[in-house]
Amino acid sequence: MADLPLSVASTASGEQATVARPPATIVPLWGLPIVAVVLILEVIAIAADRLWALDFFHVVGGALWTSLDLFLGFVVGPILARLSLQARLEFTARPMPKMLLIMPTLVTMTLAAGWQLARHLHYLDAAAPYHGWVVASFIVVGVLAVIALGVLEPANLAVLFELRKPQPNGAVIARLMRRFIYTAGITGLGQVAILVIMTRLAT
Amino acid sequence: MTTPETLTSAEAALLDRRLPPITQLCIAGLALIVVGGIYLAARIPGHVPLAPAVGVLGAAAVLVAIAGVLLRRIRPFAWRTFARVYVWALLAYLVIAGMIAYVFILDGTPGAVLAVLLGMLAVYAVDIPLLLAYTVARYQEA
Numbered sequence: 001m002a003d004l005p006l007s008v009a010s011t012a013s014g015e016q017a018t019v020a021r022p023p024a025t026i027v028p029l030w031g032l033p034i035v036a037v038v039l040i041l042e043v044i045a046i047a048a049d050r051l052w053a054l055d056f057f058h059v060v061g062g063a064l065w066t067s068l069d070l071f072l073g074f075v076v077g078p079i080l081a082r083l084s085l086q087a088r089l090e091f092t093a094r095p096m097p098k099m100l101l102i103m104p105t106l107v108t109m110t111l112a113a114g115w116q117l118a119r120h121l122h123y124l125d126a127a128a129p130y131h132g133w134v135v136a137s138f139i140v141v142g143v144l145a146v147i148a149l150g151v152l153e154p155a156n157l158a159v160l161f162e163l164r165k166p167q168p169n170g171a172v173i174a175r176l177m178r179r180f181i182y183t184a185g186i187t188g189l190g191q192v193a194i195l196v197i198m199t200r201l202a203t
Numbered sequence: 204m205t206t207p208e209t210l211t212s213a214e215a216a217l218l219d220r221r222l223p224p225i226t227q228l229c230i231a232g233l234a235l236i237v238v239g240g241i242y243l244a245a246r247i248p249g250h251v252p253l254a255p256a257v258g259v260l261g262a263a264a265v266l267v268a269i270a271g272v273l274l275r276r277i278r279p280f281a282w283r284t285f286a287r288v289y290v291w292a293l294l295a296y297l298v299i300a301g302m303i304a305y306v307f308i309l310d311g312t313p314g315a316v317l318a319v320l321l322g323m324l325a326v327y328a329v330d331i332p333l334l335l336a337y338t339v340a341r342y343q344e345a
Binding site: 046047112115124135142149150151161 | 218337
């Protein structure tokens with residue numbers, strides 16, 4: 001509870017309630033150097049074209065991305081859906097700013113290293129036996145990217161801006177957060193498909 | 204926090220405001236870029252017929268341009284918030300697009316294919332910040 005400022009807001013019943021508010025900068029600035037280091041190390045790994053380094057970035061990034069998506073969609077999501085809007089905001093206002101840095105970094109890390117890995121292992125050649133699986137992974141990642149970048153990330157950011165207002169508009173937040181509920185199933189299916197494809201490729 | 208029952212008229216107006224389909228246009232543009240990217244990625248390093256990719260890139264650019272034109276016509280609009288989000292998001296997505304471009308250049312992607320890919324990355328880097336900034340600004344008071 002200590003890392004975000006709290007403001008006092010009135011609920012519908014007139015009670016005073018504390019609402020977690022995102023920091024003035026929205027994106028936690030202390031995280032930017034960490035992101036920069038990760039991306040620089042990945043650029044070095046790609047330039048060096050070392051199998052272990054590419055494998056490391058692809059596996060670690062992909063595992064964290066998939067785990068976070070599945071955990072948030074199927075464990076945290078249903079719990080949040082049963083909470084009051086106030087409780088939901090109290091909970092989500094804390095990880096959401098960090099997710100603005102974590103998810104794009106993990107996605108960039110996974111995809112850039114994955115592409116190089118596929119090239120290194122000759123999976124990109126149309127004649128390669130696993131080429132179809134690689135193309136299938138492109139399609140699944142493409143669907144996930146449209147949902148994440150086109151639907152969820154704008155909603156995430158808009159909710160954080162709304163929470164910074166002295167009197168956040170609960171109706172706006174509820175409308176934006178509905179997007180997470182509608183897309184959780186597709187995101188979960190996509191991530192399970194990725195697990196199947198990646199384990200098939202690695203076997 | 205205000206709820207639907209306690210909304211002020213200004214807050215209700217922000218929520219119920221009829222706006223042009225900028226979100227839909229930006230998402231359609233993004234989807235086209237993704238389709239074009241998959242088409243190219245599935246074929247390189249071999250020979251790639253570029254016409255479908257160029258067509259998809261052109262269609263995506265047109266959709267994003269229409270979204271930009273429609274956005275400019277919205278009055279009143281929280282332009283300061285829009286600009287603030289747009290500039291920072293553009294910076295972030297230029298870095299991401301730059302990393303992807305770096306990989307393709309490093310791999311020696313042929314010139315014509317690389318040009319189409321860079322065009323797609325350029326549309327991508329403009330489209331996402333537009334969508335992010337618009338979604339934030341539409342719920343802010345002008």
